[in-house]
Structure formats: structure tokens, C-alpha cells
Amino acid sequence: xxxxxxxxxxxxAAGFAAxxxxxxxxxxxxxxxxxPFGRIWSAxxxxxxxxxxxxxxxxxxxxxxxxxxxxRYAAPRDxxxxxxxxxxxxPLPR
Amino acid sequence: MSSExxxxxxxxDYWAIWFSVIILAGAVTGLVHGVPKLRxxxxxxxxxxxxxxxxxxxxxxxxxxxxxxxxxRIMGEPWRRFLAGYLxxxxxxxxxxVAAGQESVNAVGLEYALWALAFGLLVANTVGTPxxxxxxxxxxxxxxxxxxxxxxEILFSEILRxxxxxxxxxxxVTPTVIVFMWLFGTRWLKMPSKTLTIIxxxxxxxxxxxxxxxxxxxxxxxxxxxxxxxxxTMIFTVLxxxxxxxxxxxxxxxxxxxxxxxxxxxxxxxxxxxxGALLGEEAERVAAxxxxxxxxxxxxxxxxxxxxxxxRVDRDPSAPRPSLMEVWYRFPKFxxxxxxxxxxxxxxxxPMLGEARVxxxxxxxxxxxxxxxxxxxxxxxxxxNFKELASQLVGGKPIILYVxxxxxxxxxxxxxxxxxxGGILFAAGS
Numbered sequence: 449x450x451x452x453x454x455x456x457x458x459x460x461a462a463g464f465a466a467x468x469x470x471x472x473x474x475x476x477x478x479x480x481x482x483x484p485f486g487r488i489w490s491a492x493x494x495x496x497x498x499x500x501x502x503x504x505x506x507x508x509x510x511x512x513x514x515x516x517x518x519x520r521y522a523a524p525r526d527x528x529x530x531x532x533x534x535x536x537x538x539p540l541p542r
Numbered sequence: 543m544s545s546e547x548x549x550x551x552x553x554x555d556y557w558a559i560w561f562s563v564i565i566l567a568g569a570v571t572g573l574v575h576g577v578p579k580l581r582x583x584x585x586x587x588x589x590x591x592x593x594x595x596x597x598x599x600x601x602x603x604x605x606x607x608x609x610x611x612x613x614x615r616i617m618g619e620p621w622r623r624f625l626a627g628y629l630x631x632x633x634x635x636x637x638x639x640v641a642a643g644q645e646s647v648n649a650v651g652l653e654y655a656l657w658a659l660a661f662g663l664l665v666a667n668t669v670g671t672p673x674x675x676x677x678x679x680x681x682x683x684x685x686x687x688x689x690x691x692x693x694x695e696i697l698f699s700e701i702l703r704x705x706x707x708x709x710x711x712x713x714x715v716t717p718t719v720i721v722f723m724w725l726f727g728t729r730w731l732k733m734p735s736k737t738l739t740i741i742x743x744x745x746x747x748x749x750x751x752x753x754x755x756x757x758x759x760x761x762x763x764x765x766x767x768x769x770x771x772x773x774x775t776m777i778f779t780v781l782x783x784x785x786x787x788x789x790x791x792x793x794x795x796x797x798x799x800x801x802x803x804x805x806x807x808x809x810x811x812x813x814x815x816x817x818g819a820l821l822g823e824e825a826e827r828v829a830a831x832x833x834x835x836x837x838x839x840x841x842x843x844x845x846x847x848x849x850x851x852x853x854r855v856d857r858d859p860s861a862p863r864p865s866l867m868e869v870w871y872r873f874p875k876f877x878x879x880x881x882x883x884x885x886x887x888x889x890x891x892x893p894m895l896g897e898a899r900v901x902x903x904x905x906x907x908x909x910x911x912x913x914x915x916x917x918x919x920x921x922x923x924x925x926x927n928f929k930e931l932a933s934q935l936v937g938g939k940p941i942i943l944y945v946x947x948x949x950x951x952x953x954x955x956x957x958x959x960x961x962x963x964g965g966i967l968f969a970a971g972s
Contacts, residue, residue: 471646
């Protein structure tokens, strides 16, 4: 681009657009629990305290998490149970 | 002597104390209250700043701006330019809190400081920071004032509540890790910057961003060094927050041991509570308590770093040992404000007003401190450029220092947590 001033302003605009995109991506990937990472994020963090039981029963141990990332993990229940603390703190039968 | 007296009205170090005295006095008398804290939102950013929030936000911008501008004017600096720059920086601070307040962003642990830095860096590295905006970017003044306010939050009564187990995990491991990282960085890695080494060491071992800010101010580090340390800390905090509870659960760690382990290692207080919560109520409580007692060390660490810098690092080896007066002249005075605020709130206000009233006062000062830190991070971003940041990373030494230091911290804290909370040195459950 010939006009360096304009180029810099466009870079700034692109930067702010990138920030908006990052937030949107997190919202879709984390908040809506899409994809293996999204499920883990939302199961663990977005739902806060009560989500721990969900994480360790639905996703299981670290080995299963890796399997999940490879696509061999079955999708978590949807919708998730309202009272996650009620879930037993042990793996569910497969 | 007259020049030292003049500094009382002319230096940012002293003004950080005066600003804090005015803010805290306002909070104690009830004149300062209801400082706006932006709400979280899901899909519409306007939910964070609705109509009801607008008036308090404008009042905060104007009130804080008037106070800071008064100080800048008395210091003899161009106050009109400062005020213009400050208002724009305040706008970026609002945007940073809005970004951090998005529900999923908040859940992932990407805090306001990261967004504030990003916005500042974006402007500085694209269109460039104009001079009038730079005049408002008084990052050190914002940071130091925020730190003096932080001092008020460090209550001695909290230390007594925790007992010996908490003290061992927080106060034995933390200095050990700082010394280890300092020696590893300066002697083994031969880091070119001693200030960067100590900032990374304290950020890793104490409590991330706040400790990094306090240490950077105490040893007069470059802003780029603080940016780098804060950026690294935040990225690793997110990883630790997810994987450490999973590991604790996997190996069947006792709740108290796991809580102490998380509290002693994860840098940000918010992340510690979130990670502890994943392991249940007991782990969450122990983790939060350990982090709290570790946070108390911020002031002590900043004090000793300032002293060490004046007496050893910055000292001309051929010059005679500096006198006490020289140490006093060069000592960053705002750290005294930090210590005095802690002593005053712990030993004067707490017995006088009671726990509930002090907690209400601190609720106000905490939110204001958050705003000041946010302003500081926007300002740091505006003063930094990517080239200088990249030059700090040459050879990857800062990352090696962080990873090695954090690994040592994780192992040593685990050992200490097991010894004191695992029923080895003290009865389990005590």
C-alpha cells in the first residue's frame, strides 16, 4: 500500500477486529462447548464449582482426554444435568 | 535536605502515597463509595455498561482524573496534556474490563490486564502513540498508587488465622524459589537483565501480576520487562489452572494437600480459587488461604528487592558502602506507603471500626485499585513496542527461566504441602 498512514490505521482496525474475533471464538468454542477443548473448558471453568463432577465423570482421566481430542470420545450429555454436584465422583459405566 | 523536602510534593513516589491517603480517607468517611465495577456479559457488550452504569462511570473518570491531574499539576508537569491523554486511556481501560467481562473470556481466565496491554500495544505498534496521549500514560504513577492501596488489603489478622502449616507452605517455599530463580537466572543462564530476572522470579513465586508490578517498581525495571513477565505469567496461569487440578485428581491427592499445592503455585488469585473449586470445598478453601498469605509477601518482597538493588545491584563496586542516608534517598518511598497502609488498617482501623466496616472500605479501594492497575497496563502498552519486547526474548532465556523456576516451585510446593497438610509434620485436618 502506498499510503503508510492509511496502512497503519488499517492495521489498528484489523487489530481491534482480531480482538473481537478472539472473544467471539472463545464465546462459541468455550461458552457453547463445541469441540473437545470447548467441552473441557466449559465443563471445568465456565460452569465453575459444580462442574468438577461432570469433568471427572464425563471426560474421565487425562488418557481419556487425549482420546477425546482424537475424536474417539463420545460427546458429553446435552443438555447437561442441572445439578452437577449430584453426579457420583467416579467414572460412569461405559 | 531542601531538595528531599521538595520531593515530597514533586515526586511520583510521594504522590502515590498522597493519592492513596485521599482515596482511603474518602472510603473511610464514606465520601468515596459505589465505585463502578463492570458487569459480566454473554453476547451483548452493552450489558457490561448499561444506562445505570454510565453516570457512575463518568463520575469515576472525572473524579479520579481530577485527583490525578491535581497531583500532576503540583509536580509541575503539563496537566492539560495529561488530562487529555488520561481520558483516552480511561476509555481503553473500560474496553479492557468489558473484554475481560465476557462470560467465556472470564471463564478461561484472560484477565483485564492482558486486554489492557493488548489495546495499548495495538495503538503503539500501528498508528503510534501520539505525544499528547503519551503525556497521560503515567504508568508508574498509576501502578504505585494502586500498590499503596493494595497495602491496605494486607491485614495481619489474616496471617494469624492460617497457623503454622499455611505459613510454611507460603513463606518458606516462596523465598526459596525467588533465591533459586535469581541464582539460576544470573549465574547459570547469565540473563542480560537483572531486573527482568527478579521480576520473573517474584511473579512466578509470589502472585503473578501484582508481585511483578511491585518488584518492577522497586528495582526500576523497564516497562518492556514488566510487559514480558506479565504476559508469560498470564499464559502459564491459564495452563496451570486447567492441568494441575486434573493431575491432583488423577493421582488421588488429599484435598488439603492439593489445595495447598494449587494455592502455592498458581499465580493469579482468581485462577487459584477456580482451580481449587474443581477439587471441592476443602481444596478451594485451603488454596485461597495459602494464596492470601502468599500475597502478604508482596510488600516484604518489594521492600527487600528495593534494599538489595540500592545496596548491591545498583551500587558502584569501587564506591564505598552506601550510607543509610543514601539508601533512604534512593529507596522507592511508595513502598513505605504500602507498609504503612497495611499497618494502619491492621492495627488502627480494624480494632476501631470492626471487621465488617473495614471489609466494606476495602471493597471500595479494591475496585479503585483495579482501575488504577488497568490504566497502568494500557499506559505500559502505549509506551512499548514489539521490537523492544522481542529483544527481551532473544535466546528464549526468560521463558527458560520461567519454566525451570515454575517447575521447581511446583515440586517444592508439593513437597511442603505433603509435609504439612498430608499428616507428616502436623496432624491431618489440623
